Amino acid sequence: MQYSCKLYLLRLKSNIILIIFLSIISSQIMSRYIEKILLPQQGVGMQSYLLVHRYLPTQSHTESKKKAYIQATLHADEVPGLLVSHHLIHLLDEAMKANRIRHEIVLIPYANPLGLSQFVLGSHIGRFSLATGVNFNRDWPDKSKEIVREVKDKLILGDVQKNVETIRYTMKDLIIKDTNITVEKQLKRILYGIACDADIVLDLHCDTGTYNNISDPSISTITNILFYRCCYAYVHP
Numbered sequence: 001m002q003y004s005c006k007l008y009l010l011r012l013k014s015n016i017i018l019i020i021f022l023s024i025i026s027s028q029i030m031s032r033y034i035e036k037i038l039l040p041q042q043g044v045g046m047q048s049y050l051l052v053h054r055y056l057p058t059q060s061h062t063e064s065k066k067k068a069y070i071q072a073t074l075h076a077d078e079v080p081g082l083l084v085s086h087h088l089i090h091l092l093d094e095a096m097k098a099n100r101i102r103h104e105i106v107l108i109p110y111a112n113p114l115g116l117s118q119f120v121l122g123s124h125i126g127r128f129s130l131a132t133g134v135n136f137n138r139d140w141p142d143k144s145k146e147i148v149r150e151v152k153d154k155l156i157l158g159d160v161q162k163n164v165e166t167i168r169y170t171m172k173d174l175i176i177k178d179t180n181i182t183v184e185k186q187l188k189r190i191l192y193g194i195a196c197d198a199d200i201v202l203d204l205h206c207d208t209g210t211y212n213n214i215s216d217p218s219i220s221t222i223t224n225i226l227f228y229r230c231c232y233a234y235v236h237p
C-alpha cells in the first residue's frame with residue numbers, strides 16, 4: 001500500500017499541483033499534514049482547492065496499518081458534516097498528542113468547493129453542479145470493468161493482502177489517467193483517488209429525517225447533536 005501511495009502522489013503532482021504547507025505539529029513522531037490540492041480552473045481567475053487533513057500513526061504503533069477516510073459536504077448544502085469535522089479535528093489533535101493515532105486518518109471537511117461556491121440569487125445550490133446539472137454524489141467514475149481486465153492475471157490465489165494492494169494500485173492508476181473531463185468530474189476523480197485505498201470510508205451527509213446511529217455519550221453534547229443531525233454517514237466496503 002505504501003508503494004502505491006507514493007506512486008500515486010508522484011503521478012498526482014503531474015496532473016495537479018500538490019502543496020504540503022504544514023508538515024509537522026510537535027515532533028517527528030507526531031504527524032499531521034494538511035495538503036492543499038488545486039482543482040482545475042472553473043474559469044478565468046477562478047480556482048478552487050481541496051484541503052486534506054492527514055493524520056499519520058506514530059512510529060511506536062507497529063501493527064498492520066489501515067486507513068480511514070472521512071469527507072463532508074460533498075452535497076455542499078448539507079453543512080452539519082462541516083461542524084462534525086470541526087469538532088473531529090480537535091478530537092484527533094488531542095488523540096495525536098496522546099499518541100493514540102494507530103492508523104492513517106484522512107479528513108476532507110470541504111469535499112466540494114465547487115458546490116460550496118454555487119449561489120443563485122441568494123440561494124445555495126449545493127446538490128447539483130450548475131455547470132453540468134449532475135448530482136455531485138452521482139456519476140462517479142466506474143472503473144470496475146477496466147480493473148477486472150487489468151488485475152485478472154495478477155491476482156495470487158490465497159494472498160488476500162497482496163491482491164488488495166494490487167487492486168487498489170490499479171484503481172488509483174486508472175483514476176489518475178482520467179484527465180480530459182469536466183471540473184466536476186475532476187473533483188470526483190481526485191476524491192476517489194484519495195479514498196479508494198481506504199479500509200473505511202465515511203461520507204457525511206444529512207437529511208430532514210434522521211436516526212441516531214453513531215452518537216457516542218462519551219463525547220460532548222454538541223458533537224453528539226452534530227453526529228445526530230449528520231445522520232447517514234455510510235460506509236463503503
Ligand SMILES: [Zn+2]
Binds near residue numbers: 078137
Ligand atoms: Zn447528501
